[in-house]
Amino acid sequence: MDLPLGLFARPPLHQLAAFVGLSAVVWAASLLLLAWLNRRHRSGRALLPVAPFFVSVTTIFALFVGFLAADIWNEKRRASDSAYAERSAIERFETLVGPHGLADAAALSAVERYRRAVIDVEWRDWENRRRDPRADAALDAMWARTVELARQGAPAPVASHLLAVLDDVAAARAERLAIGSDGGAANAWWTMLALCLFSYAAIAAVHLDRPAAGRLALTVFALATTAAFWFLALHDSPYSGGVRLGVEVLEATPLPPGDP
Secondary structure, X not given: OOOHHHHHHOOHHHHHHHHHHHHHHHHHHHHHHHHHHHHHHHOOOOOXXXXXXXXXXXXXXXXXXXXXXXXHHHHHHHHHHHHHHHHHHHXXXXXXXXXXXXXXXXXHHHHXXXXXXXXXXXXXXXXXXXXXXXXXXXXXXXXXXXXXXXXXXXXXXXXXXXXXXXXXXXXXXXXXXXXXXXXXXXXXXHHHHHHHHHHHHHHHHHOOOOHHHHHHHHXXXXXXXXXXXXXXXXXXXXXXXXXXXXXXXXXXXXXXXXXX
């Protein structure tokens, strides 16, 4: 979910500077439009629109902002849920193969390799945009070791539960990577910015006979949209934005090797 130059992955102050610059340019252009419309109005041309007309444009813009915000919040909730589901599944697997379960060192080694590949590479380095072959290999090793434990006589309920837990790990990882690689909201951002431009023009048009009031209205609108865009941008990318989901959710304390 990104705009050009990787805006949503940049530090918060960089994002704010970008939106302040964009708003300043559009605000200045709208002031020029207001001045031009005012001159045409004073020259006697019948340009004065009905004041409430701009509400239709700004309402569409406001609704689109609301829809985008709801989509961003839903995506962030999905990211959080999948991360905690993955951690829970990993910890259940560790408990089952740990010292108080099957006590299998090979399975414990495989799950630790998986956790480290996910945390250090997929999350920290790649921000969950793509899968790491080392995590794939570790997950395959967990599957293979589970099957081997079942063949070696592990209790059927335990082996069955291990397979179900591994299904949960794989599903949560697939969800996390799907969210991290998703670029579907860029078009929504471009549409919202276009509607914002129309809103500036509509505000200028309804104030063409009162330029001082128009300048005030455009200034307030510029400040409000800058704050709204920055706030949405901070939360837009769950794993790389200014307000991102921390990798700490997967950094559980490993099980001790032999505590009673």
